[in-house]
Amino acid sequence: MKAIDLFSGFGGSSTGAQLAGVDVVWAGNHWLEAVGVHALNHPNAQHVCQDLHQADWSAVPAHDLLMASPCCQGHSKARGKKSGNPQHDASRSTAWAVVSALEFHRPAQAIVENVPEFLEWSLYPAWSAAMNALGYQLAPHIVDCADLGVPQNRVRMFIICTKSKAPLFLNLPKHDHVAASSFIDxxxxxxxxxxxxxxxxxxxxxxxxxxxxxxxxxxxxxxxxxxxxxxxxxxxxxxxxxxxxxxxxxxxxxxxSVDEVMAAMTFPKNYHRPSTSKLAVHMAGNAVPPRAMAEIITSLRMAI
Incomplete structure (x- = not known):
């Protein structure tokens, strides 16, 4: 199975895909430094640094699975939000790049990761209708990543998009929780x-x-x-x-420490990081925990 990673950031989804036996062939992000770090850790993938609203999807390799983590800042309640904030509007609009990519390539499956508040977005009905028009059924899963073996309580939404007659809800594992003491030195x-x-x-x-x-x-x-x-x-x-x-x-x-942040996110010990601790924490905190994505993909592959 081959996958692409939209809004690839620090590479959590790509690393999780690799753990699940999936070959990541392309990754795109607007932040040059994040693309550089991703390329160090995933050298066999093609990399693009640009606003994905303007991506040339014809230049993207064929793939079976699209993974995407559109910007969550316009949806998250972590720092609050104000109605009509242009920055939030621009952040929320990144989800439409997923529709554009799927319209061109039509892979069999897609996984869209975000905060649960994504489902409350005023344009979510229009976005989901566009996905349906392309033939995808949507199955949102609200998951605490701790249940997937990540030593962190991190509640996120994973929308499983499949070309099926009905939404495909996964039988996700529920692992024993891993204590913070397991990685704190x-x-x-x-x-x-x-x-x-x-x-x-x-x-x-x-x-x-x-x-x-x-x-x-x-x-x-x-x-x-x-x-x-x-x-x-x-x-x-x-x-x-x-x-x-x-x-x-x-x-x-x-x-x-940064080492403990990386462990809490389940990145491998030998994972390449940015040059500064502050930037490493920033990128890791924005990422998808690799272990969580690996469990989601493995459950998806077992279900199809």
């Missing part, structure tokens, strides 16, 4: 004192709450509305595009 990283001068009161309050629940060793969210700690014996919370999770160990603490 307590002997590594740059630690500082919890009670160092200048530590934010909100952070100290979160730590105090966490101590009451979990003792001396636990996780906290360094920003956001979460006010409690988080056990290391459950999956970590959602990895985002900036440093979010901190480890508390007695009177010391540190942010989780």
């Amino acid at each position: 307590m002997s590594a990283g740059a630690w500082s004192l919890v009670n160092k001068p200048g530590r934010a009161v909100a952070t100290l309050d979160r730590i105090a709450s966490g101590r009451k629940q979990f003792g001396d060793r636990f996780l906290i969210s360094y920003y956001g509305s979460t006010k409690n700690g988080r056990s290391l014996e459950r999956p970590i919370g959602t990895i985002t595009t900036r440093d979010r999770w901190a480890i508390i160990d007695g009177d010391r603490m540190r942010m989780i």
Whole structure:
């Protein structure tokens, strides 16, 4: 089976496809640095750096599976959104590139990944009607990636698009959850004192709450509305595009490392990364966890 990857970013979907035994032959993204990193990790695929609204689909190799992760910023509630925001409108419109690509190549299957709020998009009925007009039945799956073996609670939507008489809902596995302690190295990283001068009161309050629940060793969210700690014996919370999770160990603490972010996302240890930690966290936080995509593709192949 051959696949292409639209909005390929850091390469989570492509890496997951490889894990599932699928050959990724083409990848496209608008961000030059992301395309460069993707090319290092997937050197056998053709790469295009451009706005995919304007892609020349005739130059894309034949394929059996289209994978696409249109920009989620216009749909996600993570940072809120305002009605009529032009940036959000432009972000949401990237989903129409999926329709254009499918119209030209008509592969047997497609997987569209996004946040669940994608289904609430005001133009989703029109988008799904366009997909139906091309002969694709749509089966949205709302999945916590932790159920697919990813050591992270990350709820995402995967729409399975097939040329079938009815939508194809997959029999997805439900694995035992993998604890954050499986990838956090307590002997590594740059630690500082919890009670160092200048530590934010909100952070100290979160730590105090966490101590009451979990003792001396636990996780906290360094920003956001979460006010409690988080056990290391459950999956970590959602990895985002900036440093979010901190480890508390007695009177010391540190942010989780890039290595730990990569492990939480299930990227291989030898995966090539950008030159800076900040950029690596940003790209990884935007990615599809490879393990999750591998499980989705494997279940799809078993169902067809």
